[in-house]
Amino acid sequence: MLSHTTHPGNIGAAARAMKTMGLRHLYLINPRHFPDPQADAMAAGADDVLRDAVVCGSIDEALYGVVFTVAMTARLRDISLEVKTPRDAMPTLLQQAAAQPVALLFGTEMSGLTNEEMGKAQLLAHIPANPDFSSLNLAAAVQVMAYELSVAAQNFTPSAQAFIPASHEQLEGFYAHLEKTLHEIGFFTTQNPARMMQRLRRLYARARLEQEEINILRGILSVTTEYNARLKSRYQEEHRNVSEH
Amino acid sequence: MLSHTTHPGNIGAAARAMKTMGLRHLYLINPRHFPDPQADAMAAGADDVLRDAVVCGSIDEALYGVVFTVAMTARLRDISLEVKTPRDAMPTLLQQAAAQPVALLFGTEMSGLTNEEMGKAQLLAHIPANPDFSSLNLAAAVQVMAYELSVAAQNFTPSAQAFIPASHEQLEGFYAHLEKTLHEIGFFTTQNPARMMQRLRRLYARARLEQEEINILRGILSVTTEYNARLKSRYQEEHRNVSEH
Numbered sequence: 294m295l296s297h298t299t300h301p302g303n304i305g306a307a308a309r310a311m312k313t314m315g316l317r318h319l320y321l322i323n324p325r326h327f328p329d330p331q332a333d334a335m336a337a338g339a340d341d342v343l344r345d346a347v348v349c350g351s352i353d354e355a356l357y358g359v360v361f362t363v364a365m366t367a368r369l370r371d372i373s374l375e376v377k378t379p380r381d382a383m384p385t386l387l388q389q390a391a392a393q394p395v396a397l398l399f400g401t402e403m404s405g406l407t408n409e410e411m412g413k414a415q416l417l418a419h420i421p422a423n424p425d426f427s428s429l430n431l432a433a434a435v436q437v438m439a440y441e442l443s444v445a446a447q448n449f450t451p452s453a454q455a456f457i458p459a460s461h462e463q464l465e466g467f468y469a470h471l472e473k474t475l476h477e478i479g480f481f482t483t484q485n486p487a488r489m490m491q492r493l494r495r496l497y498a499r500a501r502l503e504q505e506e507i508n509i510l511r512g513i514l515s516v517t518t519e520y521n522a523r524l525k526s527r528y529q530e531e532h533r534n535v536s537e538h
Numbered sequence: 539m540l541s542h543t544t545h546p547g548n549i550g551a552a553a554r555a556m557k558t559m560g561l562r563h564l565y566l567i568n569p570r571h572f573p574d575p576q577a578d579a580m581a582a583g584a585d586d587v588l589r590d591a592v593v594c595g596s597i598d599e600a601l602y603g604v605v606f607t608v609a610m611t612a613r614l615r616d617i618s619l620e621v622k623t624p625r626d627a628m629p630t631l632l633q634q635a636a637a638q639p640v641a642l643l644f645g646t647e648m649s650g651l652t653n654e655e656m657g658k659a660q661l662l663a664h665i666p667a668n669p670d671f672s673s674l675n676l677a678a679a680v681q682v683m684a685y686e687l688s689v690a691a692q693n694f695t696p697s698a699q700a701f702i703p704a705s706h707e708q709l710e711g712f713y714a715h716l717e718k719t720l721h722e723i724g725f726f727t728t729q730n731p732a733r734m735m736q737r738l739r740r741l742y743a744r745a746r747l748e749q750e751e752i753n754i755l756r757g758i759l760s761v762t763t764e765y766n767a768r769l770k771s772r773y774q775e776e777h778r779n780v781s782e783h
Contacts, residue, residue, distance in 0.1 A: 310678055315668040338671060380689070421688065423560040426583060429681070433555055436678040437685050443666065444625065 294320040294355050296410060297401045301326040305335030306432030312339035314439035319346040320355045352410055356396060356461035361389035364398040364414035365434060367405055367427055374495045376417040379438055383445035391451030393458060397438055402431050412494040415501060456503040463507050468494060474514045539565040539600050541655060542646045546571040550580030550588065551677030557584035559684035564591040565600045597655055601641060601706035606634035609643040609659035610679060612650055612672055619740045621662040624683055628690035636696030638703060642683055647676050657739040660746060701748040708752050713739060719759045723766050
């Protein structure tokens with residue numbers, strides 16, 4: 294998945310890089326220009342990958358149904374989500390891919406992925422590069438990741454999956470529920486909501502939530518709200534009683 | 539080292555790929571266009587690598603002083619030289635690089651390296667790719683190899699080198715001497731010289747000749763020539779004697 298790609302030539306070159314390593318499913322999140330003759334020219338035979346590319350209006354639309362997302366980052370500072378090398382990330386990705394759709398997520402040419410986009414991933418991957426010149430071309434990064442995935446897949450046998458991982462939309466549903474609940478109970482009066490949600494996303498990304506756990510956590514949230522609502526109404530009740538006295 | 543590159547944009551993109559992985563020494567063997575604005579544009583900050591690039595008129599000029607060359611091939615058929623994956627090739631390359639210059643050799647965009655060029659390498663490397671679409675872009679192949687080299691270099695400690703490997707020009711001097719000698723002794727009357735020399739190159743490439751061994755082998759060739767010359771003159775002598783009778 295390529296998010297907000299600026300140069301259509303990079304989309305074509307990325308499609309070519311994918312196809313050389315046997316990958317087919319390209320998702321484009323708000324590309325600046327697509328379809329585009331430059332993309333076709335750079336695809337050089339991977340026109341089937343371009344033709345079948347899915348253009349999405351949002352990252353949530355692109356990640357619908359996905360259970361495991363590896364997001365690329367060129368930065369190593371300021372990140373508390375788990376960061377792995379491409380080589381170390383692949384076994385986990387392949388293990389998840391054995392049962393359900395997974396995704397590799399690449400940001401824009403200039404600035405990469407936003408914090409919000411990275412917050413939707415379960416794992417970050419960083420291609421180790423020259424500290425003085427770390428700017429891999431987008432298609433070059435796709436080539437390295439597709440190559441690592443292909444090499445890792447040669448020798449991979451999935452182990453039996455002990456649980457059903459939560460899908461992207463189940464996770465997002467939970468995060469929305471969590472944020473709404475934290476608002477309702479007044480937790481955000483002393484906290485920056487965006488920052489706190491980012492930290493909570495990182496925590497749960499590390500945990501790799503199962504579907505069943507999502508149900509449990511949302512159950513807790515529902516009860517919290519109800520309890521809170523009961524508390525509030527009882528308080529109002531008592532308050533009314535007091536004033537009536 | 540890039541041999542006979544057609545598109546200058548690929549030279550720039552290759553320079554960028556190299557620099558992201560900490561590589562600096564780019565050699566260009568008869569590039570079609572260089573320097574070129576397209577190369578500058580695609581280098582995107584790796585202009586120092588382009589500026590310092592060495593343009594050579596022949597592969598022998600480029601490989602002068604090099605003791606170990608890994609040549610890239612997209613084909614796996616028809617090759618009897620040792621072919622390794624990029625990952626398997628790197629420890630050997632790094633071991634050699636600890637003492638002496640080594641090279642990674644890439645062919646043209648359309649057809650790769652010629653058999654003659656591959657004959658000058660000690661090892662072939664093949665990037666495993668989709669059998670139905672194996673055409674990696676030149677710069678993408680450079681990126682993958684530079685990445686593998688960089689990752690391998692992180693954890694590499696050279697073991698003590700037991701011998702001094704022969705340099706490219708010492709090997710070429712030996713091959714030329716061998717071919718000349720085989721002509722002199724009449725070996726090629728029943729053999730295709732080019733084909734036979736290719737097979738012999740493969741044999742000696744596998745052997746990884748030391749400098750001292752080159753001296754021994756060339757010594758044998760010299761003695762062979764002298765012996766042959768003595769035989770010939772004795773034959774001519776006897777023939778003259780016969781005709782004088």
